[in-house]
Amino acid sequence: MVLNEITKHPRIVIVGGGFGGLELAKSLKKFDGEVLLIDRHNYHIFQPLLYQVATGSIQAESIVFPLRKIFHNQDNVTFVYSNVLSVNAASNTITTTDGEVNYDYLVLATGSDTNFFGNKEIEHYAMPMKNVTEALNIRSLILQNLEVAFLEKDPDKKQALLNFVIVGGGPTGVELSGAIAEFRNHVLHKDYPEQKEANMKVYLVEGKTELLAAMSTEASVNAKKNLLEMGVEIYNDVHVKSYDGELLMIDNGTNI
Ligand SMILES: Cc1cc2nc3c(=O)[nH]c(=O)nc-3n(C[C@H](O)[C@H](O)[C@H](O)COP(=O)(O)OP(=O)(O)OC[C@H]3O[C@@H](n4cnc5c(N)ncnc54)[C@H](O)[C@@H]3O)c2cc1C
Structure with a gap:
């Protein structure tokens, strides 16, 4: 395929x-032109x-779908x-790692990235969860920590390996802390009989006074109640000050 030659005008990239x-490309099924869908x-x-990938309850393959397959029955879409590296609006082109691409109309649907609120230290050491690679990294870290903790003799180092802190009590933080707690409560004793459930700690730290602040009061109250019942330790109305890869400092004086 020659990226900078438009075969049928107008070309929507x-x-x-x-x-x-995806929604946009699918809605253009009857569009009389060319649709180029580009993704890295x-x-x-x-x-x-x-x-669920991050906590090992499902395989990564279960949540990814080949983009080409989605458009088997839509001839006007080319994947x-x-x-994409840059947009050159003056020449109606974008620059990609594979060369220039011409367009008549351009739609940028590149999503969002994790917000570290300008904290470079946390950006360096914390583990975000926006894509499959990052979710698998979290899964590896959890399992690796449990393996290393098994052999660790120093009780403080052992405890540190068994402390899991999730920062952000929105939907993702609530789901992830709940899933790690479920793993601790239901799987740990089977796969790691030598580890005591009580020793594996799951903390959820949220800056607002409640969890799921953007949702209904009922959802917020129920989420907190259920997580507490599952043994998640919740800190509300506090902020993480720093994390150097070993010590997490919260602005209420708590260090984990
Ligand atoms: C952990 C998690 C849980 C969520 N749970 C829910 C939920 O339960 N309910 C809900 O409604 N929403 C949920 N969301 C939010 C929802 O997934 C997002 O709002 C949605 O995916 C945004 O869609 P998008 O098309 O804007 O971006 P994305 O889905 O992020 O897609 C962006 C695409 O652009 C590609 N891309 C980015 N930059 C480039 C580039 N330079 N060149 C080429 N390709 C590029 C990426 O590879 C990606 O495929 C969740 C999000 C996360 C991270």
Whole structure:
């Protein structure tokens, strides 16, 4: 395929095969022109279930779908696996890792990135969860920590390996802390009989006075109640000050 030659005008270039880009491309089924869907992955990620990949309850393959397959029955869509580097509005082109691409209309549906609120230290040490690789990294870290804790003799170091802190009590933080607690409550004693459930700690730290602040009061209250019953230790109305890869400092004086 020659990226900078338009075969049928108008050409709509959509960057991003997430929910937004996909919906748009599918809605253009009757469009009499060319649709180029560009993504740096050749699969769509169903982000709402990333937390289950991160806790090993489902395989990564269960939440990714090949973008090419989605458009088997839509001839006007061509998928291009490439990374978009810049937009050149004056010349109606974008620059990708595979060359220039011409467009008549351009849609940027590139999603969002994790917000570290300007804290470079946390950005360096914390583990975000926006894509499959990041979810698998979290899964590896959890399992690796449990393995290392098994052999660790120093009780403080052992405890540190068994402390899991989730910062952010929105939907993702609530789901992830709940899933890690479920793992602790139901799987740990089977796979790691030598580890005591009580020793594996799950903390959820949230700056607002309640969890799921953007949702209904009922959802917020129930989420907190259920997580507490599952043994998640919740800190509300506090902020993480720093994390150097070992010590997490909260502005209420708590260090984990
Ligand atoms: C862990 C988690 C759980 C969530 N749970 C829910 C939920 O339960 N309910 C709900 O409604 N929403 C949920 N969301 C939010 C929802 O997933 C997002 O709002 C939605 O995915 C946004 O869609 P999008 O198309 O804008 O971006 P995305 O889905 O992020 O897609 C962006 C696409 O652009 C591609 N891309 C980015 N930059 C480039 C580039 N330079 N070149 C080429 N390609 C590029 C990416 O590879 C990606 O495929 C969750 C999000 C996360 C992270």
